[in-house]
Amino acid sequence: MKPAHCIFNKTKGSFLGLNVTCASTSLSRLKGLLGKLRVNPGSGLWIVPSQGIHTIGMLFPVDVVYLDARFKVIHLVERLRPFRLGPIRLHCHSILQLPAHTIHGSQTVVGDQLLIRPREEMELDLKNARGAASRTLAKEEALL
Numbered sequence: 777m778k779p780a781h782c783i784f785n786k787t788k789g790s791f792l793g794l795n796v797t798c799a800s801t802s803l804s805r806l807k808g809l810l811g812k813l814r815v816n817p818g819s820g821l822w823i824v825p826s827q828g829i830h831t832i833g834m835l836f837p838v839d840v841v842y843l844d845a846r847f848k849v850i851h852l853v854e855r856l857r858p859f860r861l862g863p864i865r866l867h868c869h870s871i872l873q874l875p876a877h878t879i880h881g882s883q884t885v886v887g888d889q890l891l892i893r894p895r896e897e898m899e900l901d902l903k904n905a906r907g908a909a910s911r912t913l914a915k916e917e918a919l920l
Contacts, residue, residue: 814835827871
């Protein structure tokens with residue numbers, strides 16, 4: 777089983793997903809979310825590479841986030857309904873398919889910078905950030 781990825785919006789300081797699977801092979805990109813009855817909150821699919829998607833055969837709407845090669849948001853589609861074609865974006869490097877309302881809930885907009893990491897790496901990054909914040913706070917308190 778492939779490792780799950782965390783998707784973090786660095787611009788807004790919010791998570792888009794904590795258990796997002798990467799579809800990076802021809803077969804996994806072709807299958808996508810077909811056969812699923814829904815996408816659980818916090819889950820989704822990261823399609824690499826991709827410039828566009830469809831929801832033909834899907835039974836539920838999804839939020840779609842188009843990313844450039846540096847994980848900057850270049851286009852958004854909220855609640856793309858089943859049996860629809862998403863737009864093609866030639867400068868797109870990868871696409872996130874997430875549960876409906878994820879874009880709104882995370883306040884993600886075009887231009888936001890995302891961080892995509894395997895879950896284990898993200899947990900380590902967060903622990904390191906908390907430790908650095910604690911050390912900074914202790915230094916500031918010592919100066920007072």
